[in-house]
Amino acid sequence: MTEMKKKITVVKIGGTEGVNFSNICENVARLWAEGVALILVHGGSAEANALGTDLNLPPHFITSPSGHVSRYTDLKTMEIFIMAVNGTVNTRLVADLQQKGVNAFGLAGLDGGLIRASRKEAIQSVENGKRRIIRDDYSGKIVSVETSLLQLLLSGGMVPVIAPIALGQNGEPLNVDADRAAAEVAAAMSAETLILLTAVPGLMKKFPDVNTLIRNIERKDLEQMQTYAEGRMKKKVLGAQEALEKGVRNVLIADGSGKDPIDNALAGNCTWIH
Amino acid sequence: MTEMKKKITVVKIGGTEGVNFSNICENVARLWAEGVALILVHGGSAEANALGTDLNLPPHFITSPSGHVSRYTDLKTMEIFIMAVNGTVNTRLVADLQQKGVNAFGLAGLDGGLIRASRKEAIQSVENGKRRIIRDDYSGKIVSVETSLLQLLLSGGMVPVIAPIALGQNGEPLNVDADRAAAEVAAAMSAETLILLTAVPGLMKKFPDVNTLIRNIERKDLEQMQTYAEGRMKKKVLGAQEALEKGVRNVLIADGSGKDPIDNALAGNCTWIH
Numbered sequence: 001m002t003e004m005k006k007k008i009t010v011v012k013i014g015g016t017e018g019v020n021f022s023n024i025c026e027n028v029a030r031l032w033a034e035g036v037a038l039i040l041v042h043g044g045s046a047e048a049n050a051l052g053t054d055l056n057l058p059p060h061f062i063t064s065p066s067g068h069v070s071r072y073t074d075l076k077t078m079e080i081f082i083m084a085v086n087g088t089v090n091t092r093l094v095a096d097l098q099q100k101g102v103n104a105f106g107l108a109g110l111d112g113g114l115i116r117a118s119r120k121e122a123i124q125s126v127e128n129g130k131r132r133i134i135r136d137d138y139s140g141k142i143v144s145v146e147t148s149l150l151q152l153l154l155s156g157g158m159v160p161v162i163a164p165i166a167l168g169q170n171g172e173p174l175n176v177d178a179d180r181a182a183a184e185v186a187a188a189m190s191a192e193t194l195i196l197l198t199a200v201p202g203l204m205k206k207f208p209d210v211n212t213l214i215r216n217i218e219r220k221d222l223e224q225m226q227t228y229a230e231g232r233m234k235k236k237v238l239g240a241q242e243a244l245e246k247g248v249r250n251v252l253i254a255d256g257s258g259k260d261p262i263d264n265a266l267a268g269n270c271t272w273i274h
Numbered sequence: 275m276t277e278m279k280k281k282i283t284v285v286k287i288g289g290t291e292g293v294n295f296s297n298i299c300e301n302v303a304r305l306w307a308e309g310v311a312l313i314l315v316h317g318g319s320a321e322a323n324a325l326g327t328d329l330n331l332p333p334h335f336i337t338s339p340s341g342h343v344s345r346y347t348d349l350k351t352m353e354i355f356i357m358a359v360n361g362t363v364n365t366r367l368v369a370d371l372q373q374k375g376v377n378a379f380g381l382a383g384l385d386g387g388l389i390r391a392s393r394k395e396a397i398q399s400v401e402n403g404k405r406r407i408i409r410d411d412y413s414g415k416i417v418s419v420e421t422s423l424l425q426l427l428l429s430g431g432m433v434p435v436i437a438p439i440a441l442g443q444n445g446e447p448l449n450v451d452a453d454r455a456a457a458e459v460a461a462a463m464s465a466e467t468l469i470l471l472t473a474v475p476g477l478m479k480k481f482p483d484v485n486t487l488i489r490n491i492e493r494k495d496l497e498q499m500q501t502y503a504e505g506r507m508k509k510k511v512l513g514a515q516e517a518l519e520k521g522v523r524n525v526l527i528a529d530g531s532g533k534d535p536i537d538n539a540l541a542g543n544c545t546w547i548h
Binding site for chain 2: 051054055079082083084085086087088090091094095096097098099100101103104105106107108110111112113148149152153156158165167170171172173
């Protein structure tokens, strides 16, 4: 397995409207042709929200006592999430890459036990100041990543494209956060670099003023930088922290909307955490 | 690769309401535990029809000049098909198998170029006696199956679960007939047995009279037996013929609704074509 010593780059593709799949796939195609070993992890919130709305089941978000906002994933929502994320988004990315000559291979965390998670069996939610216990939520916390499967695909010259649906302890599909999934995959694969592509250029001191972009963060200062993170950015910074703690060298939070977004991030136009 | 000389059984699971996924998965789990090498291929027409109806895009079928009925798959229908088949059905089967202790691995024909097909760029349809050329149909004819991928999964002790979405010559996802896909997979893998599980006990001389079930068909008589096949059964007999011509030893068309449907078919309660 000496060839596997090749440096691996994990790219997380956000599911928000601002991210340009086609530009990302084009950049992936060029890097892949140059021999770079890549693993993609994607989200799909926007697609899941749109499909849910079309099916008269608009998304419902819950707020934890600590102020964390997350998707309420009951069984019906999980079914919609599976259609949108494992069906639509995963297939669209694989097809787009194949059209550009990349031998992409789509899979979910469920497949072959790639990503195992433990279900949060009771979660607290706060609504109108009242606490409520939710027991029918199908989201989970990642516990392991089966690296041999990804090694096999990489050895075969393929680009794994991973949907964030994990395998629960009872074999049930679980919704896991895509940023955290990308961080865990990068850590398990001892990736050199994790790139989180999103709709903004990185972590900003005064969001949304792009002139306040923080370009360089050393690991020791990351905790303190968390104060600048708002909304979804909090989970990205958390994912970055987890990845670095587990041996990933560089985490880049970068803009996924323009041309050559991966090259752009690697050139330093991002928040570089190391 | 000596271990790969193990006899392979390919099971096609119909997407019609009469097929019992849970019973099939239970049977698969027992056989898998006994060391049988299995590959599953599934449909998903019923789920695609239901989702299309929920999204105000009910299915539309077209009739060829020779009287063949098939799904009209324009781009929007293809998107629904992907959600239902690659999203819902594939994930449900993988989760059900994982819950029963089977290390199932879901993939589509698109992934890693597993199943390549050529798109039917212009198809003829007959409506109210008038011929029409349809150019926006995304269905295809299978041209190849990448066996090394399936070998890798089988070598890893996994059960591949395949969604019938193939990779077109321009990298686009194509709808392919699941019976034909199962036949091509069985042929490419030199499977010993192909089992087509459906909502009826097999080919009947006088459909739907189960007392007229044809239990035994020799290959040389198959052409003539085609006259008894109606509707979807025509494609199964065609798939059987293709599989046998390409070296598969046995094709069983059997009832997928009862308990232990695979054991039941192997015990001879089916139409056995050989």
